[in-house]
Amino acid sequence: MSDRTAGVSAPRLAASGICKSFPGVRALHEVSLKAFPGEVLALLGENGAGKSTLMKILAGVQKPDAGTIAVDGLPVVTGSVQESLRQGIALIHQELNLATNLTVGANIFLGREPHRYGWIDEKAIAAESRRVLELVGLDVDPAREVGELTLGQQQLVEIAKALSVNARVLILDEPTSSLSARETERLFEVMTDLRKRGVSLIYISHRLAEIQRMADRVTVLRDGVNAGDLKRDEITHDAMVRLMVGRDVSRVYQRTAGKPGAVVLAVHELRTPANPAQSVSFQVRAGEIVGLAGLIGAGRTELLEALFGVTPPLSGEIQVEGKAIRPQHPRDAVLGGLALVPEDRKKQGVVLAESVQRNLSLASLERDRVRGIFLNEAAESGITAQMIRELRIKTPGEEQPVRFLSGGNQQKVVIGKWLAMSPRVFLLDEPTRGIDVGAKQEIYQLMEKLAASGAAIFFVSSELEEILGLADRVLVMHEGRITGELSRAELSEERIMTLATGGTTAWSHAP
Amino acid sequence: MKRIIGIAVLLLVVYLATWIMADAFSGRAVFMSGYNQENLLRRIALYGILGIGVSLVIITGGIDLSLGSVVCLVGVGVPWLAVGHGWPMPVVLLLALALPLAIGLGHGLLVTRLRLQPFIVTLCGLLIYRGVTRGFTQDQTAGFGNGFKALRWLANGEVPLFPGFGLPVPLLILGVVAGLIAVFLNKTIYGRYLLALGNSEEAARFSGIHTDRMIIVAYVICSFLAALAGLLFVLDVNLAQPVDFGNFYELFAIAAAVLGGCSLRGGTGTVLGVLAGTALIQVLRNMINLVFPAYQNMEYAVIGLVILAGVVTDELAKRAVARQKA
Incomplete structure (x- = not known):
């Protein structure tokens, strides 16, 4: 059992001075982050604040332009997933990375199957799988196909897989986004248990209530830089939002x-x-x-x-x-x-590859048509200009593909498309x-x-x-x-x- | 527009290269002769009609592999009925242009209502229409002999421009088809629907668009244009053998569409691009024929490599642009 008060023990994971730019975008600038043994660290930030980039760098998926990462004081060579895994850093993606057509055991050992005389050692797989499945409290037969499990169970399999390579730092990216309430509870129990075993958990979520409940510490990113940290007793909804957006936002919309x-x-x-x-x-x-x-x-x-x-x-x-x-x-x-603003905005709400104008006019083309079948281009640009203005859609122009707009602006496009139909x-x-x-x-x-x-x-x-x-x-x-x-x-x-x-x-x- | 600059430049380069290699080295106007240019344009016209048809289906995110067999069905069927069985030509023509409407409707219904994969549906079509044609005709070659001169003018006729060169009539037909389809795609609400659903069928349906109907329309137009091309092909060459008439034409058409900027994922494509793609393939065939006659057997390999090179270059260029933008 490790010390749970941050700052007393040495950090398990220490990243400092991390910089990463993509052409035209500064994703991260001089970002640092520490995770202590036996701690749940929540990483928080608005979309585009740089959370995913930082996680990818920690897991070795991307190489930073500058900065260092150390595990237990020893430097980690950046930019290699194998190296990060060897040092005990494992990333559990939001979209799970399991081969659903393979068994639980095969997934846990994917790419590092134990073998004897060239044959896969199924017994060793079953034994080790049982051991790590028990650690996450998942009672399923390692011989079952992953596709038969619920999403929550699949997530636990991913965590078990990470534990079987001795992960000491577990990064969970939006782990509860597709889980039911019961599965979420189960996941939290496992997280609490892993924390007791001294694993460092870095936990990314948009659900502030969950963070408030689970996190020992919060690190907030804003526009690619550190916006601040919160200790256990400072973690409140308002404090988190304030750090995230850099200003006060009234807690509940009234x-x-x-x-x-x-x-x-x-x-x-x-x-x-x-x-x-x-x-x-x-x-x-x-x-x-x-x-x-x-x-x-x-x-x-x-x-x-x-x-x-x-x-x-x-x-x-x-x-x-x-x-x-x-x-x-x-x-x-x-x-x-009627108008429907659907649940899956990117698939059902907008045609991502098409322009703002083509999306805004899509629903009203038929009503505004001229000579039976022809486009009414004047009506189209009229609607586009009106909606961009009235809904304050932030876009460089009406020809901008909707793909490049932020989620909020995409949603405004969906609403605007319908508004044109009154x-x-x-x-x-x-x-x-x-x-x-x-x-x-x-x-x-x-x-x-x-x-x-x-x-x-x-x-x-x-x-x-x-x-x-x-x-x-x-x-x-x-x-x-x-x-x-x-x-x-x-x-x-x-x-x-x-x-x-x-x-x-x-x-x-x-x- | 930007999408077709690459293919247009490539077309120009291949065209000039063929001209230089064929004519400059031999010292005679082989490539640039009125006769060869007319033939080249005629072939571009016939294959262009096929390419434009299949590009509509490709825009929906589908594919039509049955084109070549529809060409065979109509190309063999028309002379077989009109000459072999003495049916009146107007009836035969009506049938030849109505049957493909039914074929396209069938493809479209299977794809939209039963949610079968277009590849499978039209692969079966490819097998069925050729098999039916071969079965009915007992593999006998069909042709017009010396008859139907007026009708055949549609395919082998020309409008004289200056001495030694005339515009092939099929090129005028292609002009009409291309114009109509370009207007359909760019100026009508249905063309807009087709492009939108090709990018995201779900989003289009959730916007109140009858996506199924639009997809069916695309398959119907595609089969109809294949039949039109099949008719013109047989009117041009006069003879059609059920075994191989129209063989591989679907692949030439699909290749032309892809070269011309249609993504097999759907949602993109221009008529001009498809025409440029068709022209490129036909100029290449012409080049092999005139400049490397000894390598005639390698024709497919050369065309395959050029298409591959074109698509690879396009993809690399797209990535370079994306990187600059990012």
Whole structure:
């Protein structure tokens, strides 16, 4: 058991003066970082702050232009993954690096299979695999195929793999981003256990609540330089955000609610292909922002996709301002006055390779066409200029491929594309996922503006803070049905979580 | 526009090199003769129609391997029915241009509704249409003999420009096809949809675009243009053998499209680029024919190497540009 108070023992990992430039971009400048034995160090920063570059340099994936890395006081040759691994530094990528068609054991030993007389020594693999799997508390047969395991289990296999090469510094890049709540708990237990064994964990996450809970120390990067460190008792939400963005950002966005108008979206007993046994009914009024909360897999995205005709509903009624629509394809929904800002922005929201203009005009080309089939280029550039101005989309020009915009600006392009169609209902699925703290505020303001202009806003979010700050009313889903509805006055994290996990309470009134 | 500068320069270099090697060394106008230039343009026209057709499918992210067999089906089928079986020509022509619409529709439906891979669907098409043609005709060569002079003018006729040189009629047909497709791609909303869905089918569908219909349209146009080219090919050469008529034409067409800037991943492509790619391949064939007749057997190898070199250069240039930008 190592000393848990940083600064008393010698650092396990010490990186100092790390500089790295890419043509035209200074990614890191004189960055230093220390990780002590038996410590969870959270590395924090906005997108583009240089976290990934630093991690890649530590793991030997990239070579720094300047700077040194030492493990237990001994210098590490930079720019070689093998060397970093030999010194005990292992990186667990956000997207797992496992061969899903191979067994657990084969993955743990990939590239360094023990062999006898040229034959792979399966017994040795099984024995060693069991040992490291036990360290991470994963009870699966090493002979099972990795593809059969859940994402959470696969992640533990990756950690076990790192331990089997004696990793002393474990870098976890957004490890909880695709895990369920239970799997996240399991991962945290393993992390706590590894910490006790003296492993240094460097943990990258955007989830401040998790960091607050798990981290012994926080190092913050901003624009490629050290922005500051926080000790255990200094780690608060506000302190982290302040260091990240370099200014105070009010902790929770507070919506200034208006008076809702007439019912715009009315859904009656809608059944989706994902949850055919359940039906869903609700209404959203003009000027109203309604949040849809629930755990991952509760059927929220599926509900939005059914409303929008991506996966047409099995039965039920949808009315927009009193007119019934039967969305069999997104086009039906669009013509009916709906707009969807989808969950997977890069795949479903924007055409990454195309320009800002082509993305902004994509949905309204048909309406604005001239002589039957021809593009209306004047209308196109008009819409583009208007949206760039009104939504304050930061782009060098309308011809810039959307790929090169930041996440927040990409999201504005998606919203702008729909705004050109003046939809009555905005469906937004995780509208601020992967977007910087500063840009989030802008998206929130935009949603409020849309509501103020008389549209009905229905949004899904897994961030409770977002739901609490933004929604006039919250619906909570659990296993395909709406388990409760909370007005703004009734809102609290506990109540949402109770409903989201299937509990019923006195204040919930199922529709 | 920038994308086709490279291929245009390459075309010019190969063209000039062929001219110098063929004519300067022999002291006669072999390459630059009116006869050879007419033939070259005629072949560019015929293969160009194929290339433009397949480029539409490639833009959707798909592929059509059945072109050559559609060329065979129509090229053999038309004289077989009209001459061999005495069907009235208008009926035969109507059939020859309607059948490919059904073929393209079939490909498109299998690709979009059943979500089959375009490679597989059109590979089966390649086998089926040739097999059907060979079966019906018992592998007998079909041709027009001395008949249908007026119709054959469409393929072997020319519009005299000056003594010893005329514009081949197929080149005018290509001009019309290329113009229509270029307008379709760049000036209509459907062309815009095609490019968008080629880059991201999901994003296009989520924007309210009927992506399935657009993909089907691409396969239909592609098969139709293959049939048109097949008709012109047989009108030009007069004879068609079911065993090898149109063999490998799909590969020439795909190569031309790729050389001309179409990415097999979909989403990019220009008509001008495809035309330049087609011209490059045909000038190369002409060069081998005139300058290295002894190496005629190596034709495919040479074309293969040049295409490879073109694509490699393009990729390296793209990376250099990306590095400068970064």
